[in-house]
Amino acid sequence: xxxxxxxxxxxxxxxxxxxxxxxxxxxxxxxxxxxxxxxxxxxxxxxxxxxxxxxxxxxxxxxxxxxxxxxxxxxxxxxxxxxxxxxxxxxxxxxxxxxxxxxxxxxxxxxxxxxxxxxxxxxxxxxxxxxxxxxxxxxxxxxxxxxxxxxxxxxxxxxxxxxxxxxxxxxxxxxxxxxxxxxxxxxxxxxxxxxxxxxxxxxxxxxxxxxxxxxxxxxxxxxxxxxxxxxxxxxxxxxxxxxxxxxxxxxxxxxxxxxxxxxxxxxxxxxxxxxxxxxxxxxxxxxxxxxxxxxxxxxxxxxxxxxxxxxxxxxxxxxxxxxxxxxxxxxxxxxxxxxxxxxxxxxxxxxxxxxxxxxxxxxxxxxxxxxxxxxxxxxxxxxxxxxxxxxxxxxxxxxxxxxxxxxxxxx
Amino acid sequence: xxxxxxxxxxxxxxxxxxxxxxxxxxxxxxxxxxxxxxxxxxxxxxxxxxxxxxxxxxxxxxxxxxxxxxxxxxxxxxxxxxxxxxxxxxxxxxxxxxxxxxxxxxxxxxxxxxxxxxxxxxxxxxxxxxxxxxxxxxxxxxxxxxxxxxxxxxxxxxxxxxxxxxxxx
Numbered sequence: 001x002x003x004x005x006x007x008x009x010x011x012x013x014x015x016x017x018x019x020x021x022x023x024x025x026x027x028x029x030x031x032x033x034x035x036x037x038x039x040x041x042x043x044x045x046x047x048x049x050x051x052x053x054x055x056x057x058x059x060x061x062x063x064x065x066x067x068x069x070x071x072x073x074x075x076x077x078x079x080x081x082x083x084x085x086x087x088x089x090x091x092x093x094x095x096x097x098x099x100x101x102x103x104x105x106x107x108x109x110x111x112x113x114x115x116x117x118x119x120x121x122x123x124x125x126x127x128x129x130x131x132x133x134x135x136x137x138x139x140x141x142x143x144x145x146x147x148x149x150x151x152x153x154x155x156x157x158x159x160x161x162x163x164x165x166x167x168x169x170x171x172x173x174x175x176x177x178x179x180x181x182x183x184x185x186x187x188x189x190x191x192x193x194x195x196x197x198x199x200x201x202x203x204x205x206x207x208x209x210x211x212x213x214x215x216x217x218x219x220x221x222x223x224x225x226x227x228x229x230x231x232x233x234x235x236x237x238x239x240x241x242x243x244x245x246x247x248x249x250x251x252x253x254x255x256x257x258x259x260x261x262x263x264x265x266x267x268x269x270x271x272x273x274x275x276x277x278x279x280x281x282x283x284x285x286x287x288x289x290x291x292x293x294x295x296x297x298x299x300x301x302x303x304x305x306x307x308x309x310x311x312x313x314x315x316x317x318x319x320x321x322x323x324x325x326x327x328x329x330x331x332x333x334x335x336x337x338x339x340x341x342x343x344x345x346x347x348x349x350x351x352x353x354x355x356x357x358x359x360x361x362x363x364x365x366x367x368x369x370x371x372x373x374x375x376x377x378x379x380x381x382x383x384x385x386x387x388x389x390x391x392x393x394x395x396x397x398x399x400x401x402x403x404x405x406x407x408x409x410x411x
Numbered sequence: 412x413x414x415x416x417x418x419x420x421x422x423x424x425x426x427x428x429x430x431x432x433x434x435x436x437x438x439x440x441x442x443x444x445x446x447x448x449x450x451x452x453x454x455x456x457x458x459x460x461x462x463x464x465x466x467x468x469x470x471x472x473x474x475x476x477x478x479x480x481x482x483x484x485x486x487x488x489x490x491x492x493x494x495x496x497x498x499x500x501x502x503x504x505x506x507x508x509x510x511x512x513x514x515x516x517x518x519x520x521x522x523x524x525x526x527x528x529x530x531x532x533x534x535x536x537x538x539x540x541x542x543x544x545x546x547x548x549x550x551x552x553x554x555x556x557x558x559x560x561x562x563x564x565x566x567x568x569x570x571x572x573x574x575x576x577x578x579x580x
Contacts, residue, residue, distance in 0.1 A: 034420060037420065038420050039422075039424065039427070056426075058426075134425050134426050134429065135424065135425070135426045136426040136429070136430065137426060138430075139424065139427055141427065142427055142430050142431065142434075145431055145434060146434060149434050149435070149437075149438045152438065152442070153438065153441060153442065153446075156442055156446035156447070156450070157441075157445055157446055159446065159450060160445055160446040160447075160448075160449040160450050163449050163450050163453035163454075164449050164453075168453055168454075168457065169453040169456050169457055170456075170457070170460070182450075182454070185450060185451075185454070186454065189451070189454075203451075206447065206451060207439065207442065207443035207447040207448075208439060208443075210442070210447055211435075211438060211439045211442050211443070211447070215435065215438060233420075234427070235420070235421055236423065236424050236425075236427045236428050236431070237427065237431050239428065240428055240431045240432050240435060241435065243432075244435065244439075299420060
């Protein structure tokens with residue numbers, strides 16, 4: 001306990017030492033937590049520096065032909081003259097985008113000034129001529145999801161190697177590495193996949209659930225690493241993951257699943273016509289909720305951390321350096337606490353995404369073995385998830401159950 | 412120059428979607444083929460082995476218990492048999508000894524009876540012999556007396572007195 005306390009005091013004092021440097025480096029910018037949480041076309045290793053990431057554009061040029069433009073970074077894209085930084089039209093006193101395209105040479109000085117200021121990294125690039133079809137530029141979150149995928153790949157290929165050698169197959173698992181990950185795998189299999197998908201279906205979806213769980217978990221945790229970024233705090237990335245769940249759900253939907261969506265049984269005709277749109281909407285709200293839940297939770301945690309750190313600068317800026325020093329220990333103590341909370345949330349959100357995916361897939365693949373006796377068995381769990389009137393209650397319950405853990409970290 | 416910031420929290424970046432879709436799909440395929448397959452099959456193998464081992468252990472335990480119970484019963488039976496044999500032997504021994512004693516007693520009785528008879532017979536013969544001896548002695552005495560002139564009546568009286576004085580037996 002004494003050691004822990006001493007360590008805490010040291011960390012807080014380090015804040016006092018670090019504050020002047022941070023204040024000095026950040027004195028001209030406003031500290032913007034949203035900007036730091038958002039995606040970008042560079043890796044941020046401040047105060048060491050920033051690394052620009054390649055810019056790749058699938059674009060249609062002025063002649064209408066489709067081509068791919070590849071640049072080493074945003075700066076080289078700007079210097080090439082083929083792309084310009086989009087300017088805010090409301091500030092009419094600055095040079096217009098059209099003018100820039102026409103007078104490339106006159107603009108060159110501006111481009112160098114922009115690059116020198118470092119602001120070009122945050123600029124939205126538009127082609128000088130033609131239009132971008134899809135911007136395939138490598139972003140920070142893409143790099144970190146690649147990194148996450150790589151880490152997951154390395155961990156589990158190594159783990160699989162151990163099992164292939166017979167360690168854990170014929171003998172007990174050995175070592176922290178194998179025991180730790182085996183525990184998680186068995187947890188996903190026995191407490192997530194099997195209860196939600198049933199004994200006959202779980203094997204088919206277990207690889208997906210394991211992949212999505214560990215990918216999200218590693219991405220979440222990478223966000224807590226210094227200089228790291230949270231790929232899962234990007235709505236695009238969480239949407240992709242949710243889309244995978246959506247396709248797994250719909251492709252494997254049983255006959256009963258589709259029947260309940262398009263022709264809910266045991267209902268008066270009029271109610272059926274009310275329910276069908278609701279059910280169709282339900283197909284999409286589930287994955288959308290998945291995507292937004294993960295995104296919002298991961299973003300919120302980082303915004304809280306950055307805002308707490310930002311308090312130092314805010315106080316320093318408003319009331320002078322002394323106030324900055326004064327706030328630093330409190331701020332760092334809270335940041336430490338939220339960081340620890342974030343570790344918990346990293347696990348919780350990976351778990352929630354996985355268990356809800358399992359639940360949605362499980363609801364879709366479930367088949368009613370006694371279709372003729374549905375009246376008698378209207379309150380079976382499977383029927384509850386699928387049935388018409390109970391379906392609304394069931395879905396509502398599922399939604400509230402989802403909200404509870406989702407809300408918990410936000411509080 | 413006020414530039415438009417490219418990145419905000421909610422901007423739609425379809426390039427990223429496509430990239431991540433490909434990455435995640437590859438991750439899923441590679442892991443499914445080379446990681447989850449071997450791992451889950453290994454886990455299932457191990458669980459099956461453990462389950463079977465436990466079943467076998469349980470069966471072995473049940474067998475051992477059965478064996479122990481059998482042994483216990485056999486031992487008890489053997490013990491009972493031994494006790495029964497011992498009891499029988501003792502009874503037999505008792506019976507035999509009783510018989511022996513009875514026989515001996517009878518033999519002793521028989522011998523005693525024989526001896527009694529013998530003694531009786533010896534006594535009778537002895538008495539007879541004595542009687543004859545006495546008569547002879549008497550006659551010799553009488554002769555002596557006669558030789559000393561005793562009259563006949565006196566002699567007779569003497570002899571008869573003498574005989575009367577003799578014990579009857």
